[in-house]
Amino acid sequence: MPIIEIKDLNVHFGENHALKNVTMSLDKNQITAIIGPSGCGKSTYIRCINRMNDLIPGCKVEGEIVVDGSNIYAKDVDPVDIRKKIGMVFQKPNPFPKSIFENVAYAPKIHGLVQKDGKSKKATKNELEETVEWSLRRAALWEEVKDRLGKSAYTLSGGQQQRLCIARALAIKPEIILFDEPCSALDPIATAKIEDLLIDLKKDYTVVIVTHNMQQAARVSDKTAYFYIGELIEYGITEQIFEKPTKELTEKYITGRMG
Amino acid sequence: MNRRNREAMFFNLFRVCALIVVLALVVILGYVLINGIGKWSIDFFTQDPRPNVHGALVEGGILGPLVGTIYLMLLVMVIAIPVGVLGSVFLQEYFGGTRIGRIWWMVVNNLAGVPSIVWGLLGVALLVYYLNFGLSLIAAAVTLSLLVLPLIMVATKEAVEAVPSSLREASIALGATKWQTVRHHILPYSTSGILTGIILSISRAGGETAPILLTGVAVNASIPGALGDQFQALPYYIYLMTQTTDRTQAYAMAYGASLVLIALIVGLNLVAIIMRNRYREKYRW
Ligand SMILES: Nc1ncnc2c1ncn2[C@@H]1O[C@H](COP(=O)(O)OP(=O)(O)O)[C@@H](O)[C@H]1O
Ligand SMILES: [Mg+2]
Numbered sequence: 001m002p003i004i005e006i007k008d009l010n011v012h013f014g015e016n017h018a019l020k021n022v023t024m025s026l027d028k029n030q031i032t033a034i035i036g037p038s039g040c041g042k043s044t045y046i047r048c049i050n051r052m053n054d055l056i057p058g059c060k061v062e063g064e065i066v067v068d069g070s071n072i073y074a075k076d077v078d079p080v081d082i083r084k085k086i087g088m089v090f091q092k093p094n095p096f097p098k099s100i101f102e103n104v105a106y107a108p109k110i111h112g113l114v115q116k117d118g119k120s121k122k123a124t125k126n127e128l129e130e131t132v133e134w135s136l137r138r139a140a141l142w143e144e145v146k147d148r149l150g151k152s153a154y155t156l157s158g159g160q161q162q163r164l165c166i167a168r169a170l171a172i173k174p175e176i177i178l179f180d181e182p183c184s185a186l187d188p189i190a191t192a193k194i195e196d197l198l199i200d201l202k203k204d205y206t207v208v209i210v211t212h213n214m215q216q217a218a219r220v221s222d223k224t225a226y227f228y229i230g231e232l233i234e235y236g237i238t239e240q241i242f243e244k245p246t247k248e249l250t251e252k253y254i255t256g257r258m259g
Numbered sequence: 260m261n262r263r264n265r266e267a268m269f270f271n272l273f274r275v276c277a278l279i280v281v282l283a284l285v286v287i288l289g290y291v292l293i294n295g296i297g298k299w300s301i302d303f304f305t306q307d308p309r310p311n312v313h314g315a316l317v318e319g320g321i322l323g324p325l326v327g328t329i330y331l332m333l334l335v336m337v338i339a340i341p342v343g344v345l346g347s348v349f350l351q352e353y354f355g356g357t358r359i360g361r362i363w364w365m366v367v368n369n370l371a372g373v374p375s376i377v378w379g380l381l382g383v384a385l386l387v388y389y390l391n392f393g394l395s396l397i398a399a400a401v402t403l404s405l406l407v408l409p410l411i412m413v414a415t416k417e418a419v420e421a422v423p424s425s426l427r428e429a430s431i432a433l434g435a436t437k438w439q440t441v442r443h444h445i446l447p448y449s450t451s452g453i454l455t456g457i458i459l460s461i462s463r464a465g466g467e468t469a470p471i472l473l474t475g476v477a478v479n480a481s482i483p484g485a486l487g488d489q490f491q492a493l494p495y496y497i498y499l500m501t502q503t504t505d506r507t508q509a510y511a512m513a514y515g516a517s518l519v520l521i522a523l524i525v526g527l528n529l530v531a532i533i534m535r536n537r538y539r540e541k542y543r544w
Pocket of ligand 2: 042
């Protein structure tokens with residue numbers, strides 16, 4: 001069942017046509033991998049889904065992205081509301097220079113906690129602590145940090161920092177989480193931990209992951225989309241894309257003859 | 260001359276330059292200290308300037324000028340810090356990277372180079388007479404605030420730019436608004452840099468003579484009780500002392516007062532260093 005439907009998405013950075021007529025839909029509770037050579041528009045694409053490109057002066061986005069039945073690029077939509085519902089994890093771990101606890105508690109603190117009736121209210125200290133513990137457990141970090149929640153996030157290793165960033169994103173209770181090359185700054189062991197976590201998260205969340213590591217795409221994703229110079233070349237079940245790609249460009253890329 | 264020799268020669272040249280800088284500083288500070296410290300006494304800090312038999316204000320102390328200068332510094336802090344810091348952050352976060360933003364920063368950078376007497380002229384024409392502030396503490400404080408505004412703005416801009424954009428993105432991606440991002444992240448993380456600019460500005464405001472000369476400082480004014488009153492100030496007092504005929508006594512008073520002014524500025528810098536280190540400890544990336 002599709003949760004995100006993208007229709008005729010075009011992105012321009014001034015003269016540069018960075019994404020060209022992209023149309024695709026992403027399934028709920030699945031992992032979709034975005035692959036392609038450097039500069040093909042992977043980051044641009046994923047940043048359209050939570051309207052992060054709105055921050056870049058001179059960036060123009062056209063087309064529709066329908067999430068849960070409503071177009072997030074409709075005129076009356078506040079991008080801040082979109083970002084409250086879609087989590088994002090970046091290429092380099094970017095925890096705030098605050099304590100581990102403060103990092104995870106930040107979003108629930110400013111947004112309040114969502115109640116059963118859909119409204120949100122200010123979180124009590126207790127509820128904040130619960131949310132922080134829940135998020136850290138969900139990000140498989142709790143056991144490693146439970147005794148030092150007050151310590152600076154920068155005392156953690158790179159892999160732990162990245163899982164902290166995942167916990168921080170989970171604390172907003174999103175339905176969708178976007179990952180932009182989350183492992184490119186990590187060593188293989190930390191990478192494996194994140195990959196396990198991704199597969200575990202799939203039960204409850206819809207995951208979109210940009211990666212330049214094709215083995216990673218093959219290992220974790222259900223579907224894979226291949227981009228080349230701003231165009232969606234091929235999109236389908238991951239095994240098919242890797243074993244029997246239908247387009248020559250895709251085959252060249254995954255067999256390593258390009259990129 | 261071979262390469263080794265040439266390198267040695269340049270290295271010695273640099274050494275001489277560094278020595279000149281250090282010597283100049285030591286000589287100036289030492290000279291003021293030696294000549295001024297003798298005047299420091301309880302009376303010097305608790306009495307107003309008094310005329311001697313010839314009518315020159317070389318007796319008594321510097322209470323009035325000292326209080327006037329402290330009032331000026333405080334007022335400049337109250338006016339220039341919020342306007343400068345918030346204005347700068349606003350320009351940076353909302354117009355950063357746009358043409359309007361670039362033009363505006365060009366204007367600010369140029370304003371930083373405008374001579375202080377020109378600000379004084381603006382202050383007297385616009386504030387004192389056109390807006391009817393009269394010659395007053397508030398007219399002088401606003402003029403000095405305008406003068407230091409570009410300094411605070413440029414320092415704030417640089418401090419804000421030093422915050423990695425990845426932290427800004429992290430906050431926005433969590434659904435924080437721009438203002439929340441500024442208040443919870445950008446400002447706290449750039450506090451140490453902003454403080455440097457603030458201290459520099461306050462020191463500058465405390466030491467300026469030309470602008471206050473035109474906008475409200477007065478010989479022997481009493482300690483101001485309201486914003487509309489005239490006032491005395493240390494730099495102006497020092498200037499007056501150099502204008503009297505009674506050189507020996509007047510210069511001694513001028514050195515004593517200069518030492519107070521320097522101590523004020525050094526004190527401010529120490530406070531800034533302590534606060535800066537505290538913030539740097541707290542927010543490190
Ligand atoms: N902030 C930006 N300003 C201008 N052009 C950009 C910006 N970000 C990306 N682009 C351009 O968009 C294209 C796609 O970039 P990107 O999405 O970052 O590629 P990828 O993530 O696949 O390496 C590139 O041509 C790049 O130069
Ligand atoms: Mg990228």
